[in-house]
Amino acid sequence: MTCQWLRYLVPMAxxxxxxxxxxxxxxxxxxxxxxxxxxxxPALSEKQAIERARTLLPPDFCGPNVFVSGCDTDLEWANxxxxxxxxxxxxxxxxxxxxxxxxxxVILDRVGNCLANIPGTELGGRN
Numbered sequence: 001m002t003c004q005w006l007r008y009l010v011p012m013a014x015x016x017x018x019x020x021x022x023x024x025x026x027x028x029x030x031x032x033x034x035x036x037x038x039x040x041x042p043a044l045s046e047k048q049a050i051e052r053a054r055t056l057l058p059p060d061f062c063g064p065n066v067f068v069s070g071c072d073t074d075l076e077w078a079n080x081x082x083x084x085x086x087x088x089x090x091x092x093x094x095x096x097x098x099x100x101x102x103x104x105x106v107i108l109d110r111v112g113n114c115l116a117n118i119p120g121t122e123l124g125g126r127n
Contacts (some may be wrong), residue, residue: 026118032056033114041111044082046075053084053106056117061104062088068101081115082108 027033033056044052050073054062062071069091076083088101103120 026116027056027058028117032058033117035113037111037113039111043110044108044112048112049082049108050075050084052108052112053082053086056106056114057086057104062086069096072096072098080110082110084108 030036053073054071057071061068063069067090068088071086071088074085074087076085084106085103086106087098087103089096089098090101091097105116105118105120107115107118109115
């Protein structure tokens with residue numbers, strides 16, 4: 001009788017493991033995703049949205065350090081929110097190399113309250 005249960009449990013356990021994927025982790029809390037601005041505050045400009053997003057990244061995310069020379073940003077206004085994509089790069093001569101480095105998304109409402117702060121892939125995960 002015990003062997004019959006194992007015959008059903010083992011494939012179920014294996015299929016559960018195979019389906020499970022990476023768990024997304026968001027940066028939360030007042031340091032990484034503050035919601036401290038009044039809805040009546042002035043709307044952010046593009047420049048202000050980028051500056052605000054950069055302040056919500058982990059310390060030294062944009063370097064400079066041994067691995068990261070800086071960050072490039074791409075900004076989009078969509079669905080009533082600023083969506084800021086921040087990509088690390090390593091300076092190599094006149095080129096900015098992003099291969100093997102990580103990125104992050106910071107989504108802000110129109111006045112700069114954080115809606116989400118989503119880390120990108122780990123080092124090397126994009127290559």
